Amino acid sequence: MNCLYCDTAIALEMSWRNLLFPTVQPKLCESCDRKLLLIGEACCESCSRPLKNVAPKYIKENKCLDCIKWEQDPNWTNTLEKNISLFQYNDFLKEVVARFKFRGDYELAKIFSGELQRQLRTIEYEMLVPIPLSKERLLERGFNQSEALGQVAGIETDHVLERIHSERQSKKTRKQRLSQQQIFRFCGDKKQVFEKNILLIDDIYTTGITLRHAAKVLKEAGAGQVHAITLARG
Ligand SMILES: [Zn+2]
Ligand SMILES: [Zn+2]
Numbered sequence: 001m002n003c004l005y006c007d008t009a010i011a012l013e014m015s016w017r018n019l020l021f022p023t024v025q026p027k028l029c030e031s032c033d034r035k036l037l038l039i040g041e042a043c044c045e046s047c048s049r050p051l052k053n054v055a056p057k058y059i060k061e062n063k064c065l066d067c068i069k070w071e072q073d074p075n076w077t078n079t080l081e082k083n084i085s086l087f088q089y090n091d092f093l094k095e096v097v098a099r100f101k102f103r104g105d106y107e108l109a110k111i112f113s114g115e116l117q118r119q120l121r122t123i124e125y126e127m128l129v130p131i132p133l134s135k136e137r138l139l140e141r142g143f144n145q146s147e148a149l150g151q152v153a154g155i156e157t158d159h160v161l162e163r164i165h166s167e168r169q170s171k172k173t174r175k176q177r178l179s180q181q182q183i184f185r186f187c188g189d190k191k192q193v194f195e196k197n198i199l200l201i202d203d204i205y206t207t208g209i210t211l212r213h214a215a216k217v218l219k220e221a222g223a224g225q226v227h228a229i230t231l232a233r234g
Contacts, residue, residue: 003029004111005096027111035092036111039085039233046071047205048085048233070208080215081227083205084123086115089232097203097231101145106152109145112231113153119229120155125199127158127192131214132184134163146202149231157201160188160221161214183213186221195224206234 001010008029028036043050044059046067051059058065070076087093100108120128130146138144150157165183186193200214205228215226 001025003027003032004108005029005032005099008032027113032092035090036096037088037090038115039088043085043233045082047083047208048230050088050233066208070212076212076216079219079226080200080208080212081225083208083211083228083230083233084119085205085230085233086112086119087232089204089234093232100148101141101203104142106143106148109148109152112149116149116153116229117155120153120199123199123227123229124197125227126196127160127198128155129160129198129200129214129218130157131200131202131210132159132161132163134165137163149203150201158188158192160186160193161217162187182217183210184217186217188221190222193218194222198223198226200226200228202228202230204232204234205230 001012002008003010004027006029008031010026010029012026026033039048039050042052044064044067045062047064049064049066051062051064054064060068070080071078096108096111099105128150130144130150132146133141133144147157147159161184163183164185198215198218200211200218202211205211211228211230215228218226
C-alpha cells in the first residue's frame with residue numbers, strides 16, 4: 001500500500017493486535033498524515049472558522065462576525081443551521097484538494113473517508129445532499145467532488161438539487177453574488193424532503209453563500225433543518 005498523496009510505501013506495523021484486529025488501511029504515509037490536521041475545538045459554533053487568531057471583538061457568543069451578519073440578514077436568517085468543517089485549511093489540504101478537484105485525482109477522496117464517516121456518525125440527518133456542479137463543469141471534471149467524498153466513504157447521497165448558474169461567477173465579489181437570485185433549482189420529489197433534516201456536503205466553506213443558496217432552495221421545497229459538512233473552512 002502506497003501513500004495516496006506522495007506514493008511512498010506505507011510501512012504497516014506488524015503486531016499481534018493488527019493481525020487479530022485489522023484496522024482500516026492507512027491512506028497516507030506518516031509524514032503526509034502529520035500534515036492533515038483536524039480543525040480542533042476552538043472554532044466558530046456556526047461555521048467552524050478557527051477562532052484562535054480572531055480578535056475577541058470579532059467574536060460573539062462563540063460565533064464569528066460573518067455568521068452573526070448572516071443571521072441578521074433577513075434574506076438568510078435560519079437558512080443554514082450550521083457548517084461543520086473537518087480539517088484545517090493549511091497548505092497541505094489546499095494542495096490535496098487542488099489535485100483532487102482540478103486535476104481529477106478521484107482516489108484522493110479516500111484520504112478523508114475515515115474522518116467523514118466518524119463525523120457523520122455523530123450528526124443527526126436524514127438525507128445527505130451533495131452540492132451539484134453545472135453540466136459543463138461536470139463534463140470538464142468528470143466527477144462531482146462533493147459527491148465523490150460521500151461515494152468513496154460508502155455513504156449514500158441524494159440528488160435533489162440542480163445548478164442553474166455556472167460556477168464561472170465565482171470571481172465576482174461577495175456582494176455581486178449575494179444579489180444574484182438563484183444558483184440552484186430543486187429537482188427532487190418534494191415528498192422526499194418534506195420536514196427532513198438535510199445535510200449538505202461540499203469541499204470547502206468559503207463565504208458560505210453557495211451552501212446558503214442550496215439550503216434556501218431545500219427549505220422552500222419543504223425541508224426541515226439544513227446543516228452542512230465540508231472538508232475545510234476556507
Ligand atoms: Zn505521503
Ligand atoms: Zn462563523
